[in-house]
Amino acid sequence: xxxxxxxxxxxxxxxxxxxxxxxxxxxxxxxxxxxxxxxxxxxxxxxxxxxxxxxxxxxxxxxxxxxxxxxxxxxxxxxxxxxxxxxxxx
Amino acid sequence: xxxxxxxxxxxxxxxxxxxxxxxxxxxxxxxxxxxxxxxxxxxxxxxxxxxxxxxxxxxxxxxxxxxxxxxxxxxxxxxxxxxxxxxxxxxxxxxxxxxxxxxxxxxxxxxxxxxxxxxxxxxxxxxxxxxxxxxxxxxxxxxxxxxxxxxxxxxxxxxxxxxxxxxxxxxxxxxxxxxxxxxxxxxxxxxxxxxxxxxxxxxxxxxxxxxxxxxxxxxxxxxxxxxxxxxxxxxxxxxxxxxxxxxxxxxxxxxxxxxxxxxxxxxxxxxxxxxxxxxxxxxxxxxxxxxxxxxxxxxxxxxxxxxxxxxxxxxxxxxxxxxxxxxxxxxxxxxxxxxxxxxxxxxxxxxxxxxxxxxxxxxxxxxxxxxxxxxxxxxxxxxxxxxxxxxxxxxxxxxxxxxxxxxxxxxxxxxxxxxxxxxxxxxxxxxxxxxx
Numbered sequence: 453x454x455x456x457x458x459x460x461x462x463x464x465x466x467x468x469x470x471x472x473x474x475x476x477x478x479x480x481x482x483x484x485x486x487x488x489x490x491x492x493x494x495x496x497x498x499x500x501x502x503x504x505x506x507x508x509x510x511x512x513x514x515x516x517x518x519x520x521x522x523x524x525x526x527x528x529x530x531x532x533x534x535x536x537x538x539x540x541x542x
Numbered sequence: 543x544x545x546x547x548x549x550x551x552x553x554x555x556x557x558x559x560x561x562x563x564x565x566x567x568x569x570x571x572x573x574x575x576x577x578x579x580x581x582x583x584x585x586x587x588x589x590x591x592x593x594x595x596x597x598x599x600x601x602x603x604x605x606x607x608x609x610x611x612x613x614x615x616x617x618x619x620x621x622x623x624x625x626x627x628x629x630x631x632x633x634x635x636x637x638x639x640x641x642x643x644x645x646x647x648x649x650x651x652x653x654x655x656x657x658x659x660x661x662x663x664x665x666x667x668x669x670x671x672x673x674x675x676x677x678x679x680x681x682x683x684x685x686x687x688x689x690x691x692x693x694x695x696x697x698x699x700x701x702x703x704x705x706x707x708x709x710x711x712x713x714x715x716x717x718x719x720x721x722x723x724x725x726x727x728x729x730x731x732x733x734x735x736x737x738x739x740x741x742x743x744x745x746x747x748x749x750x751x752x753x754x755x756x757x758x759x760x761x762x763x764x765x766x767x768x769x770x771x772x773x774x775x776x777x778x779x780x781x782x783x784x785x786x787x788x789x790x791x792x793x794x795x796x797x798x799x800x801x802x803x804x805x806x807x808x809x810x811x812x813x814x815x816x817x818x819x820x821x822x823x824x825x826x827x828x829x830x831x832x833x834x835x836x837x838x839x840x841x842x843x844x845x846x847x848x849x850x851x852x853x854x855x856x857x858x859x860x861x862x863x864x865x866x867x868x869x870x871x872x873x874x875x876x877x878x879x880x881x882x883x884x885x886x887x888x889x890x891x892x893x894x895x896x897x898x899x900x901x902x903x904x905x906x907x908x909x910x911x912x913x914x915x916x917x918x919x920x921x922x923x924x925x926x927x928x929x930x931x932x933x934x935x936x937x938x939x940x941x942x943x944x945x946x947x948x949x950x951x952x953x954x955x956x957x958x959x960x961x962x963x964x965x966x967x968x969x970x971x972x973x974x975x976x977x978x
Contacts, residue, residue, distance in 0.1 A: 453873060454863070467873060471863040473817065487963065494815035494906055494962045498804035500866040523818070524866045 457519070457531045461512035472506030474498075475518045500524045557660050575741060576748035581755055584791040585613045587945060588783055590760050590806055591798035592616030593625035594736070594931060595923050597743035598938020599796055599945070600752045606939070607946035610751035613792075615785060617759035621740035624800045627900030628931040629823055629857040631836055631847065633670045633731035635690050635697045637682075637973035640956040641909065642693035644936060647953060649730055651935035659742035663734050664850065669835040670731025671709060673885070675720035679841055682972050683726040690728070697728045709835050711886050718884050720841055731836055733847050736931055743938070759786045763795060763809040765917060774811030776916035794945050796921045801866070801901020803924035810920045814911060815962050816903045819860035820867065821928055822874045824897035826889075828852035833886075842881040854892065856882060860902050860928060868899040902927050907967035908974040912941065912957040913950045921945055922959065929974050 454466035474496050479488050497503070504520050520530045555561075555573060565572065587603060589596045592614050603609040616622065632652050634645035656663050674680040683699050690697035702714040705725050714722050744754055761784050768778025782791040797806045801818045833848040843859045858878050861871075875897060883890055904927045905911060911925035923941045926933065940954045950958060956968050 453871065466863065473864070490963055490965075491813070495813040496804070496815065496817050497808075497813070498817050498864065500802075500805055500818075503864070505864070523864055526865065526867060 454526055456507055457528055458507075458509045458512055459517050459532045459534045460515060461509060464509065464512055468509070468511040470508040470510045472508055472516065475504040475506045502529070557662070575745045576754055579753040579755065581758065581785070581787045581790065582613070582753075583789070584782075585753075586611040586792065587794040587796065588612070588790060588792045589614045589796045589798055590783070591623070591800065591802075592620040592744075592754060592756065593623050593798065593800060594621065594740050594743065594934040595625075595800070595926070595937050595941075596796070596798035597740060597747055597754075598934050599798060599923065599941045600754075600938075601743045601747040601750070602939045602942035603946060604747060604750035604752050606942060609942075609946055612747075612752045613790065614747070614752065614754045615758045615760055615783075616754075616756050619756045620744050620754060621737060623802075624900045624902070624926070624930055625740050625934075626737060627823065627898055628736055629845065629847065629855050630733045630736045630931065631670070631731070631838075631845065632665070632734055632932040633728055633836075634695050634932075635670065635672070635686055635726060635728040635731065635973065637686050637689060637970055638909075638956075638968050639689060639693060640968055641970050641973070642690055642695055644953055644957075645933060646693060646695050647939075648933050648936035651939065652734060655739065655742065655935065659746050661738055661742035661745065663738040663742060665732060665734045666850070667730050667732040668847075669708065670728040671705065671835050671837050672726040672728070673705075673712075673722050673837065673839040673841075674724045674726070675722060675839065675841040677723070680724050683724060686726055686973055695728070696730055697726060700725055700727045709833065709837060711832050711888055712837065713885060713887055720884065722885075733836060733849070734931075739931075739934065755787070760784070760806065760809070761786060763806070763920070764789075764791075765810055765920075768811055768917060770811040774809075774917070776811070778811070779918035780810065780920045793919050794921070795919060796923060796941060796945055798923045798941075800903050800924065800926050800930060803903045803922065807915070807920075807922060807924070810915070810917050812915045812917055812920065812922070812959075814922070814924060814959070815905055816911070816925055817864045818866055819863070819902050819904050820865050820869075820899045821857065821860045821902045822870055822878075822897060822899045823855065823857045824875060824878060824894050825849075825856070826854040826892045827895050829854075829892065832888075837885065839881070839885060842884060844878060844881040844885070846882060846885075853895070854882075854889065857928075860904060861899075866901065868901065870897045870899055902930075904928075906962075908970040909968040910937070910957050911959050912937065912954045913944050913959065915959055925957075927974065 768775035
């Protein structure tokens with residue numbers, strides 16, 4: 453079982469959370485070109501290594517947070533502190 | 543000797559019952575099926591990925607278009623990825639007209655494969671049941687049945703009594719938490735021996751002059767004229783690939799690397815709408831035959847078939863988070879066992895022998911991404927998610943045509959990478975997977 457370090461609840465089983473995918477800055481819908489917007493919607497880096505991604509702590513604090521995980525080894529790094537508003541715009 | 547593509551090649555040694563008896567009686571061993579070659583400095587086309595898609599593409603390039611100066615590169619061994627890890631189910635009862643036409647062609651090619659490749663692929667068209675446990679899924683089954691019939695595919699909705707007749711071991715009573723309300727019955731669906739398909743394509747391609755290079759990892763793709771760094775990216779063109787065994791110059795590179803598709807495409811400066819998720823599967827100890835059809839339940843996230851050896855092969859939905867590791871997990875086995883027992887309480891004493899995992903390249907609309915990219919000469923046959931094996935022959939045939947002629951064949955026009963720019967997604971989620 454993957455243990456996800458939630459900033460508010462501590463390590464939780466991954467089944468307690470919902471995966472929110474890669475964390476990308478959302479372009480401004482008023483100024484983004486159609487191709488920028490579609491790239492934001494669909495295109496992914498999908499690296500085999502460190503990836504900043506969003507998680508939703510569905511069974512715990514019910515907050516979104518963003519964290520880096522290595523997609524080849526499943527290690528986590530750089531966990532946010534409670535109240536950290538970084539990322540997690542999904 | 544036979545002359546194919548203007549070059550002399552050895553005649554394929556035929557596989558037959560007589561050859562088997564002759565070899566067996568004389569105690570002779572069989573010759574190696576494909577050659578080991580030195581890597582040349584240049585090829586007419588390079589296929590990255592020695593799985594069933596890559597090998598089929600190389601085979602059809604040689605057979606249909608006379609392109610025999612082709613190299614298939616794989617960083618491990620042939621069929622080491624999804625081609626040897628899938629649950630070997632073949633069917634064409636999809637949801638969109640584009641999907642139905644495409645996968646139906648694949649089933650036809652599978653039907654001819656044993657004769658054409660002279661190898662026993664053990665295609666067993668035993669019938670395919672997709673169970674519905676709710677009014678909503680029953681409605682989708684009716685929808686699929688009508689689209690299938692329009693496309694000339696044998697597919698219909700049947701009720702619990704007929705399901706019990708086809709597959710007596712299923713619990714069709716109203717006792718389970720999610721009682722079976724009906725099913726989409728697809729008689730041409732079945733299972734194939736997936737290794738034989740890989741070896742059959744590899745052997746046939748080898749006889750026509752295609753070179754297979756195992757343990758040859760592509761480390762970079764060389765481009766020029768693109769808008770990104772090193773001439774990569776949109777507007778450029780491919781001039782070669784770098785590998786751990788040396789550099790190759792080639793005008794055509796075809797990416798058939800499934801779970802690793804994003805990593806290879808990034809080397810050419812092409813971003814894909816793909817995330818890589820592992821899909822786990824498991825197999826039980828062998829027992830006598832009792833499961834005559836393939837059984838799928840989208841609501842319970844499980845599909846099961848019985849092999850000719852008597853083992854039950856289970857598959858489920860992809861793991862919920864993106865991952866390049868192929869380790870199994872206990873929560874998968876626990877969830878799977880619970881769902882299977884709800885369908886077939888009679889197998890409660892069977893033991894699981896082993897579980898494994900393969901990488902799936904998931905797209906947002908559960909349809910593949912095939913054909914040309916903004917980089918000239920760089921073609922993709924990716925986004926095969928959980929449905930790549932059943933589409934291998936038709937993908938190879940169509941990708942070969944695209945690479946050889948420079949035009950997108952009609953059958954795969956709908957699956958172009960540009961559909962994400964144009965907003966023309968081909969939504970197959972209701973028919974392509976069990977995880978939703």
